Amino acid sequence: MPPATHDPDGAPPAPASAPATGGLLRILGVGFGLAGAVGGTIGAGILRTPGLVAAALGTAPLVLGAWLLGGLYALLGAVCVAELAAALPEAGGWTVYARRAFGPVAGFTVGWIDWIGHSVGLAWVAITLGEYGLALLPAPLTAAGPLVTVRAIAIGALALFALIQLVGVRAGGATLQLLSLAKAVAFLALVTACFLIGVPAEATAAAGAASGPAPAAPAGIAALALAAVPALQAVITTYDGWHSPIYFAEEFEDAQADLPRSLIGGVLAVLAIYLLVNLALLHVLPPAALASSTLPAADAARLLAGTAGARAITGLALLSLLGLIGATTMGAPRILYGLAESGLTLPALAAVNAGGTPAAAVLLTAAAGAVLVLAGDFSRLLGIAAVIYVALYAIGIVCLIVLRRREPELPRPFRAWGWPWSAGIMLAGSLAFLVGAVVEAPGSSAVAVALMAIGVPIHWLTRPASSGGA
Secondary structure, three states: OOOOOOOOOOOOOOOOOOEOHHHOEOOEOHHHHHHHHHHHHOOOHHHHHHHHHHHHHOOHHHHHHHHHHHHHHHHHHHHHHHHHHHHOOOOOOHHHHHHHHHOHHHHHHHHHHHHHHHHHHHHHHHHHHHHHHHHHOOHHHHOOOHHHHHHHHHHHHHHHHHHHHHHOHHHHHHHHHHHHHHHHHHHHHHHHHHHHOOOOHHHHHHHHHHHOOOOOOOOOHHHHHHHHHHHHHHHHHHHOOOOHHHHHHHHEOOHHHHHHHHHHHHHHHHHHHHHHHHHHHHHHOOHHHHHHOOOHHHHHHHHHHHHHHHHHHHHHHHHHHHHHHHHHHHHHHHHHHHHHHOOOOOHHHHOOOOOOOOHHHHHHHHHHHHHHHHHOOHHHHHHHHHHHHHHHHHHHHHHHHHHHHHOOOOOOOOOOOOOOHHHHHHHHHHHHHHHHHHHHOHHHHHHHHHHHHHHHHHHHHHOOHHHOOO
16 A cells, blocks of 8 residues: 555655654564564463363364454454554554544543553563463572562563663564564464374373363354353453554554554464464364363473473463563553653653653553562453453544544545444444453453543643643
8 A cells, every 4th residue: 555645634754764753763664563463462372262262162163263253353453443543653552543532631541541451461471471481490590489489580571671672662673573573483383393293192082081071062053152252252362462563653664554564464464373373273182182271282282292392382482471571561651652742641751762762651661560560469450451451442443433524534544444344343342342341340340440530630640731721
């Protein structure tokens, strides 16, 4: 698609070598965008979730269908958000669209809850990294106890990636691309091993016998619909993160072209990897073993290569988690930067160092993640974050619909495919999952609503005096 000749305000775009408004550098391309989408999506979830989906749906066609349906849902979201990102290529993500559609207070509130959700997710991923890393450390290095060691690994990882970001956007982007490429290659290696390395028949039979009877497919439409809800919730959660490129919109050389390609291409890449992983697991593990497994990738690797295979999966999990930490540590500070650059919060958060990094925003994000690591109680925190994530998707689609109606003249270098059906399906799905999250965890939902409400006084307390009534 050809790049637009004007930005949303009618001004010609800056040349590729010039810094974006506020000091961010326009040096990123579609390669980084794809890495951001893959790195921000694929984590340890794909190593665990296939077992949950198989237990709920039973048969291989239904399992693969659920992963395909989840990928198509993410693709619809990418198509819709690509229109917003190309029309409004500013740093900050969802806050940019909410501010344009509903004003500064709504923009700050959306940015605030988005940053909180990122901080909670960052802490959880860091803790999970510590738990996986603990299994690989020799006993002398864990003498302080598992909890202390896990937290030390988690905070050390946060500090490391914060330092990489402080070096500059080139260092952060190169690290993210390298981790994403290594992650994709590692998953493809797992898939190849599952198809090329034979598993002895007696080992397969023993794994199936130890797991009990194979799960049966749900009988009837009503039973299938009931089983599909938790399965699709798990699948769509595993796809979460596909929108990661939007936080860097102001740093792409050709945002109007590169953002849609990054969003859509990233979803398609993740979809392909997830389908291949599930096909590989179904090839190696008996249905009963897959359905009863809490870590099916490790079980498959153990059948293929014994203890060494299981340890290799631990390494793959670590690689996936490092990529997630890298993507989040790079993306979340852009939310704070976007809020500050638009005059909605402390101006210091918009300060950019010589490497093109919003340094204060990086340090604040890393500090928040470290505090949450020390606080613990992640079951509660993740319940809150899950509600926030789904709410943000719904808000983004509402912004798209409002701006289509209110600003039909807004230059749109990319238009959502299948409009208005694509937006309608995405909004209906997001609202359905939001209702499901509220019903499943009413306490966490109430806290999430309270966090949104707190955003209003925080905005008034932190906005610059010169912003007046913003």
